Amino acid sequence: MRNQNLSRASRGFTLVEVMVGVMIGLIATVVIFQVFAVSEGQKRTTTGGSDAQQNGGFSLFQVERDIRMAGYGLNHMALLGCQINGWYEPGGAGFTFRLVPVEITNGAAGAPDEIRLTFGSSDLFMAPAKLLQTMPSPSAVYKVDNRFGFREGDLVVAAEAGRDCSLAQVSGVPGTPGQSDNVIHNSGNYTNTQGANVPTQYNRPGGLPPPGDISYNAWNPATNTGGRLYNLGPAPTVVTYRIRNSRLEAVNGLTPGVVGATAVLSDGVVQLQAQYGYDGNGDGRVPLTAPSNAAVVLGANADSWSDSMPAAATPVDWSRVIVVRLVVTARSQTPEKPDPVTGLCNTTTVLPKWVAPDPGAVPPGVDLDVRAAFADVNEWRCYRYRTFEVVVPIRNMVWFPIVS
Numbered sequence: 001m002r003n004q005n006l007s008r009a010s011r012g013f014t015l016v017e018v019m020v021g022v023m024i025g026l027i028a029t030v031v032i033f034q035v036f037a038v039s040e041g042q043k044r045t046t047t048g049g050s051d052a053q054q055n056g057g058f059s060l061f062q063v064e065r066d067i068r069m070a071g072y073g074l075n076h077m078a079l080l081g082c083q084i085n086g087w088y089e090p091g092g093a094g095f096t097f098r099l100v101p102v103e104i105t106n107g108a109a110g111a112p113d114e115i116r117l118t119f120g121s122s123d124l125f126m127a128p129a130k131l132l133q134t135m136p137s138p139s140a141v142y143k144v145d146n147r148f149g150f151r152e153g154d155l156v157v158a159a160e161a162g163r164d165c166s167l168a169q170v171s172g173v174p175g176t177p178g179q180s181d182n183v184i185h186n187s188g189n190y191t192n193t194q195g196a197n198v199p200t201q202y203n204r205p206g207g208l209p210p211p212g213d214i215s216y217n218a219w220n221p222a223t224n225t226g227g228r229l230y231n232l233g234p235a236p237t238v239v240t241y242r243i244r245n246s247r248l249e250a251v252n253g254l255t256p257g258v259v260g261a262t263a264v265l266s267d268g269v270v271q272l273q274a275q276y277g278y279d280g281n282g283d284g285r286v287p288l289t290a291p292s293n294a295a296v297v298l299g300a301n302a303d304s305w306s307d308s309m310p311a312a313a314t315p316v317d318w319s320r321v322i323v324v325r326l327v328v329t330a331r332s333q334t335p336e337k338p339d340p341v342t343g344l345c346n347t348t349t350v351l352p353k354w355v356a357p358d359p360g361a362v363p364p365g366v367d368l369d370v371r372a373a374f375a376d377v378n379e380w381r382c383y384r385y386r387t388f389e390v391v392v393p394i395r396n397m398v399w400f401p402i403v404s
Contacts, residue, residue, distance in 0.1 A: 052386040055266040056330030059248045060388040062265055063241050066117045067324055071101030071396030073120025073232055076128045079159040080315040085212030086167030087204035091257025097238050100318050101394050104274050106307045110369035112243040112272040122233030124149040130219035131227035138213040142183040142229050150183055150231055152190040157230040160216045169202040246270050246373045268331050270373040275305045277323030286323050292357040322397045327354040327389040329368050335382035345382035352387045
């Protein structure tokens, strides 16, 4: 009797009991995965928004910081706006840029703008030196009236109103200033401030190729015309901020043709728009309520926010660009899942807005077209966006010395 009871107790679970247990386990697994999916979606949304916040905020800070420096060392109104021709020896490539603090290249059909910023690095505030004699050739020595502040290795710009400008690098300043005021810009070597012998980088043997091969005239005090020599210092900045493949890039305009000239600053940045703040009436301010135009209207004596400067802009016109406003739009790194019924994303259904150009609209602002960053016309709806806008004074233009 005892053996029979023991045998019956050791039989284990019945098939029905096992199936019930498996069913309970499967239900629990489904619930766990559902909770995980919801949690992962919330995490993706939170992380994506945070990524957009960080990338957009950093991008705006980077551009804003350099705008505040723009124009440092460009302290002679008569030469603003000239095109500078230069040559970078290590890269074997020429380059050009305009002698203005900020230059905006307007993107076509809503594409992102590009912003080029220029400022010097000299630790000495100085007016451009005057050329004492007409240059017999483009490669001739610059003979100036005052060599104070010029050092070997400095980048200098030779300029004359009505002509293109030329970039060169000082390779020698022989003798004592006041006794010998020659500034040599030969290809070869120079001695830097640490005493090391290093090669020049901006003096092409034989001079700049056309149309950069320009000689400049001696300064005429009777007419206040002639050649002058800017000193931009040993490490000036010419940087272009642009968007490529949903990344904000900084392109060093002084080092073309070499690896590393383009640096990626932020991922997930899909839009960059900027406008000049033009002080047309000369009162030193541009109201936020000033009209927004496609281009500055020269001679209108009115303030405006404009996408571009006309080709006919004079140095005085460029000096009246005293502020820039810009907007940066960043997207989340990871797309949200599409709607299970339609198969289409509906995370974002309306384009981001830039409020400043049209605050009176309903809803306020103008659309920022982010669709060009995606191969599929509907893919942009799968992401979340953060928009950052700011108004930045060009301090070195506000403080610009008025020289007749």
